[in-house]
Amino acid sequence: MAKDTFLNPKTTLNLQGRLVDISKPTVMVILNLTPDSFYNNSRVDNVDDALRRTETFLNEGAKFIDIGAYSSRPGAAEVSTEEELSRMVPMVEIISKKFPEAWLSIDTFRAKVARESIGAGAHLINDISGGELDEEMFQTAADLQVPYILMHMRGTPQNMQQQTGYSNIALNLIDYFSEKIATLRKLGLKDIILDPGFGFAKTTDENYQLLNQLEDLDIFELPLLVGFSRKSMIYNFLGNDPQHALNGTTILNTIALMKGAGILRVHDVKAAAECIALVEKTRTH
Known part of the structure; x- marks a missing residue:
């Protein structure tokens, strides 16, 4: 096995005054409150379903629940701020009260949605746009002093796949992250998590080039999140569909863990938790 390349000295996150240990790889699971998600098994459309799934996710080993109310799949339909808020905030309130032990991440690029969701009981902000789609997002994250997931993307979900092309994808991301960090x-933000944005403004080949160079992001000494789960970079290449992309997801998650990833953002908690356990086992011998 390749040497352990995860040199990150940052081993905790401050979540509403509580320090959460992230020294070992962990799972972030996707909970979609939108009917437009590319993977229909991840969608919820009522409170009871959301609570059942959250309980299952926690029992299977998820540490973070990433709640999204705006689909970021390529070509996704636009959703108004009001609609996103109406989907997100009541659900955050209900889940946080029912499962106070759950750490809730808000998948949004809108500062208002992030602010109101944190007020409703959430703990992290997951911004696919890296602050590009709402100029108030960085200041909002700093004011709230919650961990901020900084992802790389060009353009918007509607046009990002027309904005591919990199001279050297790892170096391009290093330049991008250096400026944003x-x-x-x-602004005084303490906790930053990096997400290379697999599948966002990247061709299939560029996604795999980036995965091959993932260790280069160790230079920032920040926690690294990866999200391959059932994406087109897997199923288009293998010639299947999202429903049959779990095996490919697990393989890429394994590679990413060996290259330093610390958080796996997935649809399938049990498979990801087992992947982490097996990779960690190889590191003890």
């Missing part, structure tokens, strides 16, 4: 640090 500096801005966030100046």
Whole structure:
């Protein structure tokens, strides 16, 4: 096995005054409150379903629940701020009260949605746009002092796949993250998690080039989140569909863990937790 490349000295996150240990890889599970998600098994459309799934996710080993109310799949339909809020905030309130032990992440690029969701009981912000789609997002994250997941993307979900093309994808991401991290640090934000944005403004080949160079992001010494789960970079390449992409997801998650990833964002908690356990086992011998 390749040497352990996860050199990150940052081993905790401050979640509403409580320090959460992230020294070992962990699972973030996707909970979609939108009918437009590319993987229909991840969608919920009522409170009872959301609570049942959250309980299952926690029992299977998820540490973070990533709640989204705006589909970010390529070509996804636009959703108004009001609609996103109406889907997100009541569900966050209900889940946080029912499962106070759950750490809730808000998948949004809108500062208002992030702010109101944190007020309703959420703990992290997961911004696919890296602050590009709402100029108030960075200041909002800094004001709230919650962990901020900084993802790489070009354009919007509607046009991102027309904005591919990189001279050197790892170096391009290092430049991007360097500028964004500096801005966030100046604003006083303490906890930053990096997400390379697999599947966002990247061709299939570019996604795999990036995975091959993933260790290069160790330079930032920040927690690294990856999200391959059932994406087209898997099923288009293998010639199947999202419903048959779990095996491919597990393989890419394994590679990413060996290259330093610390958080796996997935639809399938049990498979991801087993993947982490087996990779960690190889590191003890």
